[in-house]
Amino acid sequence: MPYKDKETAKKKNKEYRERNKEQIRANQRNWYLRNKEKIKDYFQKWSADHKEQQREYERKYEEKLKIVVLGHYGFGEPKCVICKEARLPCLSIDHINGCGRKHREQLHNAGGKAFYRWLKQNSFPAGYQTLCMNCQFVKKFNSKKEAGCSTQSK
Numbered sequence: 001m002p003y004k005d006k007e008t009a010k011k012k013n014k015e016y017r018e019r020n021k022e023q024i025r026a027n028q029r030n031w032y033l034r035n036k037e038k039i040k041d042y043f044q045k046w047s048a049d050h051k052e053q054q055r056e057y058e059r060k061y062e063e064k065l066k067i068v069v070l071g072h073y074g075f076g077e078p079k080c081v082i083c084k085e086a087r088l089p090c091l092s093i094d095h096i097n098g099c100g101r102k103h104r105e106q107l108h109n110a111g112g113k114a115f116y117r118w119l120k121q122n123s124f125p126a127g128y129q130t131l132c133m134n135c136q137f138v139k140k141f142n143s144k145k146e147a148g149c150s151t152q153s154k
């Protein structure tokens with residue numbers, strides 16, 4: 001009867017393990033010591049792969065965040081409010097009263113994702129708009145009085 005055999009085998013196996021507990025433990029330990037480097041490599045590789053996944057996840061999150069913020073300040077669409085440019089890499093948030101750089105310095109970062117996060121966390125404060133690089137450049141060119149911007153923020 002196979003069932004009985006199986007049961008017996010299981011029982012014998014258990015007995016064997018019970019009798020040779022120390023030996024088995026030593027074997028396991030030896031196996032670990034022999035393969036220590038391999039195991040280390042494996043985990044290092046695993047964690048590197050995982051980092052890649054993590055970065056990919058963050059990149060997607062930042063992209064989504066950027067679309068949400070640019071959409072809010074582009075009157076409902078991630079587009080330049082002046083020329084309607086819609087290519088994402090061309091778009092960024094412009095500080096309407098021209099104090100963008102100063103404000104970003106206050107936020108301790110050089111623009112980019114932390115700024116987008118800050119805008120979202122602060123429920124999209126007024127005073128910003130979505131502009132493309134060209135329109136930002138033209139705006140800067142046209143208003144050299146920008147230097148005299150007020151210190152008001154938010």
Ligand SMILES: [Zn+2]
Nearest residue numbers: 080083132135
């Ligand atoms: Zn534009």
